[in-house]
Amino acid sequence: MRDRRAAAFALLLAVLGTVTTAMGFRIEDGLPPPVAEPEPPPAAFASAPLSEAAEPVPAPPSRAAAVKKDTMKRSAPVRLDxxxxxxxxxxxxxxxxxxxxxxxxPLRADAPAGWYKNAPSPGESGAAVLVGHVDTAREGPAVFYRLRELRRGDRISVRRTDGTAAEFVVSKVTTHPKNDFPSDDVYGPVDGPELRLITCGGTFDRSQGSYRSNVVVFARRAP
Known part of the structure; x- marks a missing residue:
């Protein structure tokens, strides 16, 4: 199941980077389907493209117990602050x-963020992923336009359908060329609840009609 989720994640990068003009952002039809699941390498998470991610190595017993205690039950996110x-x-x-x-x-400036529902929900053990548009051709800045301004230590709150809130602290904000996206770091196994926020960014390539990079916010569960 984790490999299937991971394979689907790779498609988000192409989605987030397609634009109509220097201010534009649109979604192309006919995105390729998720790739087939590979055979996992033995004993460890492979340093490989996202579509080749293996099952994570189980945590040592003492650490696994701490993770379980800090993990929330699955509940869909409804608001991001x-x-x-x-x-x-x-x-x-x-x-x-x-x-x-x-x-x-939806492709609108007021469109909400999107949670990939086949991944962990915020607060569950694992990396929950939220994606959003950076801008639109007609309306300008969109939901994740200022994502690149976040700094280490900034707080993120995700309200869930069960009435609870998963609280996170930004650990780093990175920008990566789309041909060098750090799939292992973004989607790889983690030993507790984490959060990833992804949008497009960097410079705009007019010849290709897309941004050249992706902005990724990494956050860990707040103490």
């Missing part, structure tokens, strides 16, 4: 289309 950049937005679940491609939030 990031005070440092004055972001307060609903969160909608996104999954797979009938043709096997990844669905995305």
């Amino acid at each position: 990031i005070p440092a950049i004055k972001l307060r937005t609903p969160v909608t679940a996104v999954g797979l289309r009938r043709d096997g491609t990844i669905d995305v939030p």
